[in-house]
Structure formats: C-alpha cells, structure tokens
Amino acid sequence: MKKIIGIDLGGTTAKLAILSYEGQIETKWEVPTSTEDNGAYILPNLQASIEAKLAELQLTKADIHAIGMGVPAPVKPNGEMSMAANLGGFGGFNVAESFSTMMELPVILDNDANIAALGEMWQGGAKGAQNVVMITLGTGVGGGVIADGGIIRGFSGAGGEIGHMPVVCEEAYTFACGCGKKGCLETVSSATGIVRVAKQMLTTHSAPTTLADVQPLTAKAVFDAAKNHDVLALQVVDYFAQTLAKAMGTLSAVTNPEVFVIGGGVSKAGAIIIDTVAKYYYESVFAAATNGVKIELATLGNDAGVIGAAYHAHTYQA
Numbered sequence: 255m256k257k258i259i260g261i262d263l264g265g266t267t268a269k270l271a272i273l274s275y276e277g278q279i280e281t282k283w284e285v286p287t288s289t290e291d292n293g294a295y296i297l298p299n300l301q302a303s304i305e306a307k308l309a310e311l312q313l314t315k316a317d318i319h320a321i322g323m324g325v326p327a328p329v330k331p332n333g334e335m336s337m338a339a340n341l342g343g344f345g346g347f348n349v350a351e352s353f354s355t356m357m358e359l360p361v362i363l364d365n366d367a368n369i370a371a372l373g374e375m376w377q378g379g380a381k382g383a384q385n386v387v388m389i390t391l392g393t394g395v396g397g398g399v400i401a402d403g404g405i406i407r408g409f410s411g412a413g414g415e416i417g418h419m420p421v422v423c424e425e426a427y428t429f430a431c432g433c434g435k436k437g438c439l440e441t442v443s444s445a446t447g448i449v450r451v452a453k454q455m456l457t458t459h460s461a462p463t464t465l466a467d468v469q470p471l472t473a474k475a476v477f478d479a480a481k482n483h484d485v486l487a488l489q490v491v492d493y494f495a496q497t498l499a500k501a502m503g504t505l506s507a508v509t510n511p512e513v514f515v516i517g518g519g520v521s522k523a524g525a526i527i528i529d530t531v532a533k534y535y536y537e538s539v540f541a542a543a544t545n546g547v548k549i550e551l552a553t554l555g556n557d558a559g560v561i562g563a564a565y566h567a568h569t570y571q572a
Contacts, residue, residue, distance in 0.1 A: 255274070255275045256275060256317055256318060256319040257272050257273065257274060257275065257280070257313070257317055257318055257319065258272070258273050258274075258275060258318065258319050258320060258321075258322070258564045258567035258568050259271070259272055259273075259304065259318055259320075259321040259322070259359075259564065259567060260273060260321075260322050260323075260559070260560035260561060260562070260563035260564030260565075260567065261300065261321065261322070261323040261324070261560065261563055262323075262324050262366060262369065262559025262560050262563060263287065263296070263300075263323060263324060263325045263326070263341070263366070264287060264326065264366075265287060265289070265326065265338075265340035265341055266286070266287055267284045267285065267286055267287055268284065268285045268286075268287050268296075268299075268300060269282065269283075269284055269556065269557075269559060269560050270282065270283055270284070270285065270300070270303065270304065270307070270560065271283075271557070271560035271561075271564065272307070272311070272313075273560075273561070273564045275319065275568060277376055277377050277561060277564060277565065277568065279557065279560070279561070281307070281311065282557070282560060283303070283307065285299055285300065285303045286299075287299075287341065289340075289341055289342030289344065290342065291342075292342055292343040292344055293338075293341045293342045293343065293344025293345070294344075296341065296344055297349070297352060297353050297356060298356075300353070301353075301356050301357060304321075304357065315357070315358055315359055318359055319360075319567060319568070319570065320359060320360040320361070320362060320566075320567035320568075320570040321353070321354075321357060321359050321360065321361045321362070321563075321567055322361075322362045322363075322364075322369070322562075322563035322564050322565065322566035322567035322568075322570075323349075323350075323353070323361060323362070323363050323364075323369075323563050324363075324364055324365065324366035324368070324369030324370070324559050324562060324563045325338060325341075325345070325349065325363060325364075325365065325366055326338050326340055326341065326365075326366050327341075327345050327365065328365055328410060328411035328412045328415075329349075329350075329363050329364050329365050329368075329407070329411045330407070330410070330411045331407060331411075332348065332350075332351075333348050333349060333350025333351055333361070333362075333363045334347065334348045334349070334350075335347070335348075335349040335350075335363060336411065349363055350362060350363035360567075360570050360572070362563075362566040362567060362570055364405065364407075364563075364566060365398070365407075365411065365414070366396070366559055367388065367390055367396035367397050367398045367414060368398040368405045368407070368414055368562075369398070369558075369559050369562035369563050369566070370388055370390060370396075370398060370517065370552075370554075370558040370559055370562050371386060371387075371388030371397070371398025371399070371400055371405070371414075371515070371562065372398070372400065372405065372561075372562035372563075372565045372566065373554050373557070373558040373559065373560075373561035373562030373563075373564075373565060374386065374388055374515045374517070374552050374553070374554060374558055374562070375388075375400055375403075375562075375565075376561060376562065376565045376568075377554065377561050378515070378552060378553045378554040378558060378561070379513070379515040379517075379550040379551060379552050379553045379554075380512075380513040380515045380550065383511075383512045383513045384400070384402055384403045384512070385400060385401055385402065385509065385510065385511045385512045385513075386398075386399075386400040386511055386512065386513050386514075386515060387399050387400070387416075387502070387505050387509065387511045387513075387514050387515070388400075388514075388515045388517065388552070389416055389498070389502075389514065389515070389516050389517070389518075390516075390517050390518035390521075390552075391443065391444060391445065391516065391517070391518040391519070391520035391521055391527075392444065392445060392518040392519045392520065393444060393445055393446055393519075394417050394432070394440045394444050394446075395416055395417030395439050395440035395443055395444045395447075395518075396415075396416065396417055396518070397414045397415065397416030397417065398414045399413060399414045399416075399505070399509055399511075400511075401509055406509070416439060416501060416505070417438060417439050417440035417444065418431065418433055418435070418438045418439070418440065419438065419439045419501045419504065420435065420437045420438060421437065421438075421439050421497055421500050421501045421504070422436075422437040422438070422439070422441060422442055422497060423437070426454060426458065427441075427442055427451055427454060427493070428441075429441040429442070429447070429450055439497065439498070439501045442493070442494065442497050443494050443497050443498045443501075444520070445472070445473040445519060445520050446473075447494075448473040448476055448490060448494055448520070449471050449472060449473055449476070451490050451493055451494065452465060452471060452476050452486075452487070452490045453471065455486055455489060455490055456486070459486055459489065461485040461486040461489065462485060462486070463479070463484050463485060463486035463487065464479050464482075464484050464487075465479055465484065465486055465487055473519075473520050473523075474522075474523070476490050476491065477491065477520075477523035477526060477527075480526060481526060491526065491530055492530065494530075495527070495530035495531045495533070495534050496534050498531050499531050499532075499533075499534035499535040499538065499539070500534075500538070502514055502531070502535050502539070502549075503535060503538055503539035503540070503543075506539055506540065506543040506544060506547065507539075507540055507543050510543050511547065512546070512547060512548070513547070513548045513549075513550055514547070514548070514549045514550070515550050515551070515552050516528070516531070516549065516550070516551055516552060517551070517552030517554075517558065518552075521551055521552060524551065527551075528549055528550070528551060531549060532549050535549065
C-alpha cells in the first residue's frame with residue numbers, strides 16, 4: 255500500500271509527516287518557513303526537504319499516493335490560496351497546482367483549521383463521526399465545519415471562520431477585531447481575548463482576585479486562578495464560556511454537528527473549558543440540535559494538521 259504525505263504550513267515552521275495509508279505517522283519532521291520575498295522560497299524548500307527525506311528512507315515518488323497540505327489562509331476548492339499575512343504575503347495563486355507540478359505528485363490544499371478538523375475526525379477526538387465542528391482557541395479563534403464527511407468551504411473558501419462570528423453584544427466587551435469589525439468571537443474567547451476581558455473586569459469589578467498581581471497576565475493564569483476558585487477569574491471564564499456556547503448554538507442550528515472538538519493552546523486548560531461551555535450550551539440551545547451532541551477536547555495536539563492534511567491525500571482519487 256502506498257504512503258501519504260501531510261504538511262501543516264505555519265508562519266514559523268512547516269510540520270511534515272509520512273503516514274501509512276491508514277493514517278499512522280511513520281516519520282515526522284519540521285522545516286523553517288522562509289517568508290522572504292513574499293514567500294518565494296516556501297514551496298522550493300518544502301520540495302527539497304521532502305525529496306531528501308524520501309531518499310533518506312529509500313522511498314521514491316512512486317511510493318507516495320498524494321500530498322495533502324494545510325495553509326493559514328482561505329483556499330478555494332480548485333487549490334487557489336488567498337495571500338497569507340503571516341507567510342510574508344505568500345499566496346494569491348493556485349498553490350496546489352504549482353506544488354503538484356514541482357513534486358510530480360497530486361497535491362490537495364486546504365485551510366489549516368479545516369485540516370485540523372479533518373485530522374480530529376479521522377484519528378482524534380471526533381473519530382467515527384461525520385458531522386463535526388472543530389474550534390481552535392489560540393491567539394485567535396479558528397475553526398473547521400465538516401458536514402457528512404466533507405469540509406464546508408463556502409463561496410470564497412472562508413467557510414468555518416468561526417472566530418469572526420459576530421456574537422458579542424455587551425458594550426463593555428465589544429473590542430475591535432483584527433478583521434476590522436467589532437464583536438467577533440475571537441475578541442473575547444481567544445487567548446488574547448480572555449486576557450482582554452480579564453483586564454476589563456479588573457477595572458470595573460470589585461471582587462477579590464489574585465489576577466491583579468499576575469504579570470504578564472495570560473489566559474493560562476486566568477484558568478489556573480479559576481481552578482483555585484478565584485472569584486474574578488471564575489467570572490472571566492464564565493463570560494468566555496457563555497460567549498463560546500452562544501456561537502456553538504448558532505452553529506448547531508445551522509449544521510447540527512454530532513461532535514464539537516475544542517483544541518488550540520487554550521484548550522490545555524482541560525476539563526474546566528468543557529464543563530463550563532457544556533453548561534451554557536445545553537441550557538440555551540435548541541433541544542433538537544443538541545440531543546446526543548458531544549463536546550470533546552482535541553486529542554491530536556500538534557499532529558492534527560499533518561494527519562488532517564494526510565486525510566485529504568488519503569481520499570484523493572486520480
């Protein structure tokens with residue numbers, strides 16, 4: 255059985271892996287991402303690294319079924335990628351087609367959050383499900399929506415941009431988003447958003463708290479304090495959970511997923527996230543859309559991207 259290659263292209267490094275056709279990682283490695291000259295060296299560097307690894311393992315391109323790759327930008331179904339700011343402006347052309355020509359192998363491209371969702375569906379926290387929403391809580395909020403086993407990309411490839419759902423109504427927490435709008439989910443439920451809410455609460459709430467003495471204040475510090483029953487930290491977590499549950503409720507009414515998978519750096523806080531989000535989700539969301547719905551932590555960690563990219567390669571048919 256042929257092998258498959260998964261690539262998770264990030265702004266600092268690209269993670270690469272060679273997997274069995276069944277989805278088990280056999281070897282993985284990283285390559286620095288060169289963003290000079292609008293990312294002109296990204297694809298040549300990936301090509302050189304893959305060809306060197308194949309030679310090292312005494313494999314040829316004939317042993318590879320296809321390559322899947324996730325990128326931090328919207329991607330159209332034909333493989334055309336929007337320009338990515340954190341890749342030095344790389345994109346704006348059909349990356350899948352170009353890289354396929356270079357590698358002499360089929361290349362399937364998708365947004366990195368979509369790719370992570372596919373990885374969790376195939377081998378992770380949503381294994382066995384076909385209707386999945388993946389929410390990644392990091393510096394921002396990303397996401398991927400899977401319906402009947404397929405990614406919802408939308409007209410311009412921006413489907414699943416969960417972080418930009420306009421769900422914040424309270425004036426005190428209506429912060430400007432990097433997208434240029436206000437009220438987006440990621441302005442309060444990302445790692446930076448949680449800190450932003452905590453700082454706002456510190457100026458307006460009189461509850462006793464240890465957070466006032468934490469420098470620098472981080473999302474991890476907020477969750478750690480909440481686990482220790484800090485009153486203000488619990489209020490911050492409560493607001494975070496209510497807002498995220500509101501967004502999830504909207505998604506449930508539209509896509510009716512079987513499983514929500516929550517990943518990203520913030521998810522390392524663990525059960526406190528699942529418990530508080532689930533409380534508000536099940537209390538407030540349309541019952542027919544929540545019956546049997548599970549909320550799980552992601553399980554693949556940093557491997558979600560390469561496994562999800564490999565899933566695309568796995569499903570490729572000539």
